Amino acid sequence: MTPLKNDIFIKALLKQPIDRTPVWMMRQAGRYLPEYRQIREQAGSFLNLCTNPELACEVTLQPLRRFDFDAAILFSDILTIPDAMGLGLYFTEGEGPKFKKTVRTAADVKQLPIPDPHEDLRYVVDAVSLIRKNLQGSVPLIGFSGSPWTLATYMVEGGGSKSFQKVKGLMYEQPAVMHLMLDKLAQSVAAYLNAQIEAGAQAVMLFDTWGGMLSSEDYIEFSLHYAKQVRALLKTDGDGQRIPTILFTKGGGLWLETMAEAGYDALGLDWQTDIGQARARVGDRVALQGNMDPVSLYAQPAIIVEKVKTVLAKYGPGSGHVFNLGHGILPDINPDHVKAMVDAVHQYSPAYHL
Amino acid sequence: MTPLKNDIFIKALLKQPIDRTPVWMMRQAGRYLPEYRQIREQAGSFLNLCTNPELACEVTLQPLRRFDFDAAILFSDILTIPDAMGLGLYFTEGEGPKFKKTVRTAADVKQLPIPDPHEDLRYVVDAVSLIRKNLQGSVPLIGFSGSPWTLATYMVEGGGSKSFQKVKGLMYEQPAVMHLMLDKLAQSVAAYLNAQIEAGAQAVMLFDTWGGMLSSEDYIEFSLHYAKQVRALLKTDGDGQRIPTILFTKGGGLWLETMAEAGYDALGLDWQTDIGQARARVGDRVALQGNMDPVSLYAQPAIIVEKVKTVLAKYGPGSGHVFNLGHGILPDINPDHVKAMVDAVHQYSPAYHL
Numbered sequence: 001m002t003p004l005k006n007d008i009f010i011k012a013l014l015k016q017p018i019d020r021t022p023v024w025m026m027r028q029a030g031r032y033l034p035e036y037r038q039i040r041e042q043a044g045s046f047l048n049l050c051t052n053p054e055l056a057c058e059v060t061l062q063p064l065r066r067f068d069f070d071a072a073i074l075f076s077d078i079l080t081i082p083d084a085m086g087l088g089l090y091f092t093e094g095e096g097p098k099f100k101k102t103v104r105t106a107a108d109v110k111q112l113p114i115p116d117p118h119e120d121l122r123y124v125v126d127a128v129s130l131i132r133k134n135l136q137g138s139v140p141l142i143g144f145s146g147s148p149w150t151l152a153t154y155m156v157e158g159g160g161s162k163s164f165q166k167v168k169g170l171m172y173e174q175p176a177v178m179h180l181m182l183d184k185l186a187q188s189v190a191a192y193l194n195a196q197i198e199a200g201a202q203a204v205m206l207f208d209t210w211g212g213m214l215s216s217e218d219y220i221e222f223s224l225h226y227a228k229q230v231r232a233l234l235k236t237d238g239d240g241q242r243i244p245t246i247l248f249t250k251g252g253g254l255w256l257e258t259m260a261e262a263g264y265d266a267l268g269l270d271w272q273t274d275i276g277q278a279r280a281r282v283g284d285r286v287a288l289q290g291n292m293d294p295v296s297l298y299a300q301p302a303i304i305v306e307k308v309k310t311v312l313a314k315y316g317p318g319s320g321h322v323f324n325l326g327h328g329i330l331p332d333i334n335p336d337h338v339k340a341m342v343d344a345v346h347q348y349s350p351a352y353h354l
Numbered sequence: 355m356t357p358l359k360n361d362i363f364i365k366a367l368l369k370q371p372i373d374r375t376p377v378w379m380m381r382q383a384g385r386y387l388p389e390y391r392q393i394r395e396q397a398g399s400f401l402n403l404c405t406n407p408e409l410a411c412e413v414t415l416q417p418l419r420r421f422d423f424d425a426a427i428l429f430s431d432i433l434t435i436p437d438a439m440g441l442g443l444y445f446t447e448g449e450g451p452k453f454k455k456t457v458r459t460a461a462d463v464k465q466l467p468i469p470d471p472h473e474d475l476r477y478v479v480d481a482v483s484l485i486r487k488n489l490q491g492s493v494p495l496i497g498f499s500g501s502p503w504t505l506a507t508y509m510v511e512g513g514g515s516k517s518f519q520k521v522k523g524l525m526y527e528q529p530a531v532m533h534l535m536l537d538k539l540a541q542s543v544a545a546y547l548n549a550q551i552e553a554g555a556q557a558v559m560l561f562d563t564w565g566g567m568l569s570s571e572d573y574i575e576f577s578l579h580y581a582k583q584v585r586a587l588l589k590t591d592g593d594g595q596r597i598p599t600i601l602f603t604k605g606g607g608l609w610l611e612t613m614a615e616a617g618y619d620a621l622g623l624d625w626q627t628d629i630g631q632a633r634a635r636v637g638d639r640v641a642l643q644g645n646m647d648p649v650s651l652y653a654q655p656a657i658i659v660e661k662v663k664t665v666l667a668k669y670g671p672g673s674g675h676v677f678n679l680g681h682g683i684l685p686d687i688n689p690d691h692v693k694a695m696v697d698a699v700h701q702y703s704p705a706y707h708l
Contacts, residue, residue, distance in 0.1 A: 163649055163684060165649055169649075169653065172650060172657050172661075215628075215680075217664070218647075253607075254607045272567075272569060272573075277570070293572075295522045295523075303526050
């Protein structure tokens, strides 16, 4: 495969010297871009877009044509694995993802298959190959998956949730069933990410969107333990290159020290966490990714520039920082404001890499 | 006034020796109780219930007839102040609180009055007097208010919010306007809490429900600063007794060290925060209140007992802990499960006070 022309994202994750801070954005391929909305309409549905490798490739590349991002991220959904397990993922307008079948009993869990990514998630693997080829080595491609715990929340609840009553109920009342389910999910996630790595993903990220809804002890037992298990099963090299890994737990700022021991190269930070304090807490063990408040992109460009400068200054000098938002970009942000953010990272970060 | 028969709640907040850990529950007067639902129906609306001192008194006392709680908390809403400022609070089924008028410009903020609690919030002051009288010194009465930042979020957004786009927009774009608004709110909250203290509240709690949606630096500048200002304006004594104060920021676990310097006697903890680690971080500066996961009350009583034991063991020996949930009780919890929790605190906490 073509060698990378711009590898500062990979180098930052591995804390190797670079000359400026790399930048990309969670949900950078998304609704804030008119060209995305056009393809989305053409596809007819969000799921059609995810399951069509050509369209998924096209929307993955769109933001890179507009902005000087240092990484591409596979366009997909975090719930592809439960769908491949046969739960029947669907989306209803304004209500988010839902499943036709739920997983709530020991029998349900025992019946869950571990999907073969090359068969059951072929559309994702094909999208990764196609995107990697089309990137032509310009920037690295990030593969991703939802974390075992986060996938389990949707599978038990049957969709999104506010209080997570059903999944926590299963966790409290039948912890062995919950552990069996999470173990199957960890194996499935690892196989899925390994297939993405084989197909060309040059870094992988685990999204633990709902780990932050757990108590400290439940987080360690039911979420982080399985993130570690995934990490232990991951390929460390792809195409002869080291594959860096990122763990992002939204609301996980309290647990960074423990997360830093989970084997990942980097931790994603939400915007509530002070990135300077986070760096002091994790030391040299991991790189950090984040963490501007996504809502600050509504502000005028001059204010956005100040917010970028604050995040860069808080992280401070040296490699090990990937600039990002603290969560996905919101769907109605003005693309010019994204440009202001990206340009500010380009302009003000070299001072931290002298 | 009658001296307190049970003052362990007050003593725990002041870290004075006691023989067991006190317990109460956020939203203990609420929908999980059939007798509450009956009065609520009789009142016709939630607001009618809040604004009628006799009914507010009745629902405040209901949980104390069922459970051995060590404190009563005024039944009211956190949004009474903006309503008294003329914004027109109303509730729509399933959608939460809304305001008829919003506050979004410098002119809007300049026009905001500082309500006189004895005039504009008379129904609350009267409810406090009535509850205090009816408690007959059995347990102390907690008064409360929403925090300036949390009130501001509803006033700018016009109701609840997911991304807090409008209030953060005002904060980023016109920080001086936001500060003027928060300053007026701090004055209003302090006057309101002082009126509650004068009417008989024996402790006060500030609910900062949405402080945890801010970045660290914004939390300190726009939320904690005004919580401090409120504290500085509060009466320290009522009826010759010291009035302890509690600050609760949901999602504030990252900032406990700074919060411990704000002048409050105790910090409320959400369930994500490890209460043992929190105690190590704040040392002797403040007491701690919390923090069992509210969702664990769905589990069977035997499991609830284990969860109570875990929280007690994590806090460890000595005074300075008030047992509570990490957030309000959920509306469909079985009251028998609450009894299991309260009884477990009574049974297992004396070992930590030898």
